[in-house]
Amino acid sequence: xxxxxxxxxxxxxxxxxxxxxxxxxxxxxxxxxxxxxxxxxxxxxxxxxxxxxxxxxxxxxxxxxxxxxxxxxxxxxxxxxxxxxxxxxxxxxxxxxxxxxxxxxxxxxxxxxxxxxxxxxxxxxxxxxxxxxxxxxxxxxxxxxxxxxxxxxxxxxxxxxxxxxxxxxxxxxxxxxxxxxxxxxxxxxxxxxxxxxxxxxxxxxxxxxxxxxxxxxxxxxxxxxxxxxxxxxxxxxxxxxxxxxxxxxxxxxxxxxxxxxxxxxxxxxxxxxxxxxxxxxxxxxxxxxxxxxxxxxxxxxxxxxxxxxxxxxxxxxxxxxxxxxxxxxxxxxxxxx
Amino acid sequence: xxxxxxxxxxxxxxxxxxxxxxxxxxxxxxxxxxxxxxxxxxxxxxxxxxxxxxxxxxxxxxxxxxxxxxxxxxxxxxxxxxxxxxxxxxxxxxxxxxxxxxxxxxxxxxxxxxxxxxxxxxxxxxxxxxxxxxxxxxxxxxxxxxxxxxxxxxxxxxxxxxxxxxxxxxxxxxxxxxxxxxxxxxxxxxxxxxxxxxxxxxxxxxxxxxxxxxxxxxxxxxxxxxxxxxxxxxxxxxxxxxxxxxxxxxxxxxxxxxxxxxxxxxxxxxxxxxxxxxxxxxxxxxxxxxxxxxxxxxxxxxxxxxxxxxxxxxxxxxxxxxxxx
Numbered sequence: 001x002x003x004x005x006x007x008x009x010x011x012x013x014x015x016x017x018x019x020x021x022x023x024x025x026x027x028x029x030x031x032x033x034x035x036x037x038x039x040x041x042x043x044x045x046x047x048x049x050x051x052x053x054x055x056x057x058x059x060x061x062x063x064x065x066x067x068x069x070x071x072x073x074x075x076x077x078x079x080x081x082x083x084x085x086x087x088x089x090x091x092x093x094x095x096x097x098x099x100x101x102x103x104x105x106x107x108x109x110x111x112x113x114x115x116x117x118x119x120x121x122x123x124x125x126x127x128x129x130x131x132x133x134x135x136x137x138x139x140x141x142x143x144x145x146x147x148x149x150x151x152x153x154x155x156x157x158x159x160x161x162x163x164x165x166x167x168x169x170x171x172x173x174x175x176x177x178x179x180x181x182x183x184x185x186x187x188x189x190x191x192x193x194x195x196x197x198x199x200x201x202x203x204x205x206x207x208x209x210x211x212x213x214x215x216x217x218x219x220x221x222x223x224x225x226x227x228x229x230x231x232x233x234x235x236x237x238x239x240x241x242x243x244x245x246x247x248x249x250x251x252x253x254x255x256x257x258x259x260x261x262x263x264x265x266x267x268x269x270x271x272x273x274x275x276x277x278x279x280x281x282x283x284x285x286x287x288x289x290x291x292x293x294x295x296x297x298x299x300x301x302x303x304x305x306x307x308x309x310x311x312x313x314x315x316x317x318x319x320x321x322x323x324x325x326x327x328x329x330x331x332x333x334x335x336x337x
Numbered sequence: 338x339x340x341x342x343x344x345x346x347x348x349x350x351x352x353x354x355x356x357x358x359x360x361x362x363x364x365x366x367x368x369x370x371x372x373x374x375x376x377x378x379x380x381x382x383x384x385x386x387x388x389x390x391x392x393x394x395x396x397x398x399x400x401x402x403x404x405x406x407x408x409x410x411x412x413x414x415x416x417x418x419x420x421x422x423x424x425x426x427x428x429x430x431x432x433x434x435x436x437x438x439x440x441x442x443x444x445x446x447x448x449x450x451x452x453x454x455x456x457x458x459x460x461x462x463x464x465x466x467x468x469x470x471x472x473x474x475x476x477x478x479x480x481x482x483x484x485x486x487x488x489x490x491x492x493x494x495x496x497x498x499x500x501x502x503x504x505x506x507x508x509x510x511x512x513x514x515x516x517x518x519x520x521x522x523x524x525x526x527x528x529x530x531x532x533x534x535x536x537x538x539x540x541x542x543x544x545x546x547x548x549x550x551x552x553x554x555x556x557x558x559x560x561x562x563x564x565x566x567x568x569x570x571x572x573x574x575x576x577x578x579x580x581x582x583x584x585x586x587x588x589x590x591x592x593x594x595x596x597x598x599x600x601x602x603x604x605x606x607x608x609x610x611x612x613x614x615x616x617x618x619x620x621x622x623x624x625x626x627x628x629x630x631x632x633x634x635x636x637x638x639x640x641x642x643x644x645x646x647x648x649x650x651x652x653x654x655x656x657x658x659x660x661x662x
Contacts, residue, residue: 063526174612201551201613203380203592206597210605213605271529272526273598275557276581276596276599277598
C-alpha cells in the first residue's frame with residue numbers, strides 16, 4: 001500500500017483536552033486556611049497538530065498517562081476537545097450536523113483495548129454486530145441485516161454460526177474480532193484502534209495484527225493505531241507519532257524513526273524494547289519516572305529524565321520542528337545530539 | 338557443575354471443581370542452580386503462575402498440589418508443615434507478584450511492612466530493622482528512602498510499588514526469588530529500570546531467580562535458562578541461547594516466529610492458528626496438536642515423552658524441528 005500519499009482524511013489542529021477535577025473536601029478546607037491545593041486541571045493533550053492521509057497507518061506511541069487514548073477518543077468523536085479542531089474529509093467536525101455529522105460518526109469507528117469490557121455481556125454476538133445497522137437504518141429488513149452480519153463476521157474470521165452465542169463463550173482473541181466486526185458493520189473509512197492487542201496472548205496477537213493488515217487492504221481503511229508496544233507499531237505503521245505528557249515529541253516515517261530516532265525520549269524508548277535477539281544484556285535504566293501530568297515539569301517536560309538536557313530545557317518548551325523532509329522533533333538540541 | 342538449589346520433580350497441581358479435578362500443572366520438572374535466572378514462559382492459562390505458587394505452598398483451595406517433589410537445598414518443601422513453610426517464605430525464598438498494590442497492606446506504612454518482614458524471621462531491634470529497610474529501598478533505586486519509608490502504598494506509583502516489593506523480597510537476602518510477571522503492568526522505561534536492578538542483584542548477591550512471564554523479549558535479555566509451558570506442561574527447556582535460537586518444539590518456534598520484530602514490517606506475521614485449550618478441554622495426546630503445523634497422526638493419540646539434546650535442552654514432541662546449525 002501507498003504510504004500516506006493520499007489526501008488528508010483526518011487533520012488535527014491545536015487539539016487540546018483538559019480534565020477538570022472538583023477539589024475534595026479536605027482540599028477545600030485547606031484552601032480556606034490558605035494552603036495550596038493540588039491543581040484541579042489536568043492537561044491530558046496539548047496543542048496536537050497531526051494530519052493523517054488516506055490509506056496510511058499512523059502509529060501513536062507513548063507510556064501510560066501520556067494522553068494517547070484521549071487523543072484517539074477525540075479523533076473518534078467520543079470525547080469533545082476543549083480547544084482545537086478535528087477535520088474529517090476537509091470539513092471541521094464541530095460544524096457538522098444532520099447527514100454530514102452522521103457520515104463522520106459512521107466513517108470513524110473505534111476498536112477498544114479490553115474485549116471483555118467493550119461488549120455487552122447480555123447481547124448475542126449477532127445483535128451486537130446488527131445493532132449499529134438497525135440504529136442507522138443501513139440494512140432494511142431482517143434478511144438484509146442477517147446477510148450483512150454474516151458477511152462481516154466472515155470477514156473477521158468468525159463462523160457466522162456464532163451469532164447465537166454470547167460474548168463470554170469466546171476467547172479474548174475472538175472477542176476482539178467481534179469488536180472489530182461491530183466497527184466494520186457500518187462500513188467505516190477510518191479506524192481508531194486503542195491498544196487493540198494489548199490484552200491478548202502472544203500467539204493471538206499475531207492473528208489479530210494480520211487481520212488488521214488484511215482488512216486495510218480489502219477495505220482501503222486508514223488507521224490511527226494507538227499502542228505502547230513499539231515492536232507492534234513498527235510492524236503495522238507507515239508513520240509514527242511519539243507522545244510524552246500530552247504532546248507529540250517526534251513524528252516520522254516508521255522506517256526512519258526506528259532506524260535513527262531523533263528525540264532523546266524516542267531513543268530511550270527504543271533502547272528499552274526487550275528483544276529476543278539480545279542476550280543477558282546489562283540493562284541501563286532511563287532515570288526517573290513519568291512526571292505527574294497534574295504537575296508537569298517546566299520547559300521541555302522530558303528534561304528531568306533527559307541525558308542531553310541543557311539549562312534552557314528547564315526554561316522554554318521546544319517547538320515541534322521539521323528536522324528533515326517529513327520528520328519532526330521537539331527538542332532544543334535537534335541536530336546536535 | 339554445581340548442585341541445584343531447587344530441584345522440582347513431577348509437580349502436579351489440580352483444581353477441584355464440582356464435576357471433577359482439572360490438572361493445571363501436569364508433571365512439571367526443572368532445576369535452578371544458585372545464582373541462575375530461569376525464565377518460565379507461557380501464555381495465560383498455561384499453568385506458569387500456578388507452578389510458581391505450588392513450589393512454596395501458596396496454592397489455595399480448590400487448588401491442590403497432589404504429586405511431585407520440590408527439593409530446596411535438599412529438603413522437600415511439600416513435606417514441611419505450614420509453620421515451617423512460613424519460616425522459609427520471605428527468608429530463604431521470596432516472591433514478587435505482578436500486582437504489588439494487592440501485595441502491600443494499604444493501612445500500614447512501607448516501613449512498618451518491611452520491618453515486619455525482618456522481625457518475623459530474626460530477633461532484630463526495631464531501629465536496626467528500619468535501617469535495613471532503608472538500605473534495601475536505596476538498593477532498588479528509590480530516592481530519599483528515609484522519608485519515603487514512612488509513606489503508605491497509595492503514595493507510590495506503580496513502578497515505585499514494584500520496587501518496594503523487590504526491596505522487601507531482598508531484605509533477608511533470600512537464596513531464591515520467584516517473580517511472577519513483575520514488570521508486565523509497567524511502562525517500558527520503568528520495566529528497564531527494574532530489570533536492571535534485578536540483574537545487578539542476581540550478579541552481586543548470587544540470588545537465584547525464577548522469572549515467570551509471557552514476554553520472550555524479557556526472558557531473552559535476562560534469563561540463563563528458559564522453560565516454555567503449554568497446557569500445564571513444560572514443552573521445552575534449555576539454555577536461553579539453545580531454546581530461542583535453536584528451538585525444537587513447534588510451539589516455541591511458533592511463538593518466536595510470530596514476534597513482529599522477526600517479520601518484515603507490514604508483512605503478514607507468521608501465526609499460530611487457534612487458541613490455547615482451556616483447563617476443562619485439554620486435547621488428548623499432545624495438547625498442542627490441534628494448533629501444530631507439524632502434527633502427525635500419533636500426536637492425537639499419544640502424549641510425547643521427553644527427548645533430550647545437548648546442554649540439557651529437552652522437549653516434548655513426536656516430530657520436533659530439525660536442529661539448526
